[in-house]
Amino acid sequence: MGSFYFFNINISISSSDIEFSPWQLTDNEEVEYVGEQPENIIIFIADGMGFGHLSIALQTLNSESQPSVWQEFEVKGWHDARSAFGPLxxxxxSATAMTTGTSTQFGHIGIDKDGKVLENIFEIAYDQEYTTGIVTDSYIWDATPAAFLAHTRNEDDARDILTQISATNLDLIFGELEDLGEDDVPEKDETMEILSKRFKLLDRTLKLPDDDNGSIPVMAIFDEDEIQDLDSSPNLTQLTETALKYMSSQDKPFMLLxxxxxxxxxxxxxxxxxxxxxxxSIQQTLAVLLKFSKIRGKTLxxxxxxxxxxxxxxxxxxxxYPNLQxxxxxxxxxxxVVPLFAYGPGAEYFADVHRNSEIGIRLKSLISRDKTSNE
Ligand SMILES: [Zn+2]
Known part of the structure; x- marks a missing residue:
């Protein structure tokens, strides 16, 4: 191993100041999609995951005998997740940009940098009679789900976000509660009372209601950190499997986050x-989603x-070596920049995305076009 001696020299990690250059998007925003229309759209957001994390998954979590879930994606690209407030x-x-198509300020949920309310893709999906659902291993009013459901400048006002969630046309929500009773977070009883205005509560077995063909809006709500692990019961993968069952039993197109x-x-x-x-957990859940798309087809x-x-x-x-640190x-x-991968009809539409806001623009265009092609 003598030839590697120079790698063992201790070098302090240096940093230097580099000027940020805010480039504008070209006309990429207006690219129209002309390929096969997806009937169902599933969006998986792995909060905080970059190419470094992906590299760890690829190099340590896959066996020689089994293809990696990552290689199954037909389109593998990236997007620049910057906000309207510079490179971070x-x-x-970020979730607001991806669900509305507009870059915004830190902390802004479903509103632009000046506070104007932005229409999100779920709101278009309700109008188009999609079944809509959200599964998260975090708390249900967390920033990412909230950007698909609510409009607020205050990401800590859980009571307001929960009230907005119960006033949407969302059909399914599975996730946790957190920080009950702290600041603007209501206690569990009040939270459940707000949510039960729209959703029927499933128990831990996640048995879907068989009355009314399971078309009643449903929720499965867990305590803080109860579903976050791979070993939790249920875990993210099991929640996603149940959500797919519910979504695909409605005889309508669906959109699932x-x-x-x-x-x-x-x-x-x-x-x-x-x-x-x-x-x-992400790999295991993606395997379920990709399998669903392969068997059912028509699912991006x-x-x-x-x-x-x-x-x-x-x-x-x-x-x-070869262990990694x-x-x-x-x-x-x-x-x-972060990964942007796609599989199924419509995948190629996401091949040349540069900025997170373009994801929202393309998703909106896909479901809006769905309306005209069905008429
Ligand atoms: Zn973070």
């Missing part, structure tokens, strides 16, 4: 073990992230 973003601004918060939560505190478990599966967290680098200590460069979000 947060989940509120699946969110995993684990990578972001783990990367903010540099918890490598939790990153690995989060990646396993879009995988992406809202931003990178931790500045993760997969590096090697040559004393332990995770190195972190920040406890915050980084400005690294």
């Amino acid at each position: 973003t947060d989940s509120e601004a 699946v969110e995993s918060e684990e990578i972001d939560a783990a990367s903010h505190v540099h918890n490598s073990k939790r990153v690995i478990n989060g990646l396993k 599966v879009l995988f992406t992230s809202d931003h990178e967290t931790g500045g993760l680098a997969p590096v090697a200590d040559f004393k332990r 995770i190195k972190w460069s920040t406890k915050d979000h980084s400005a690294a």
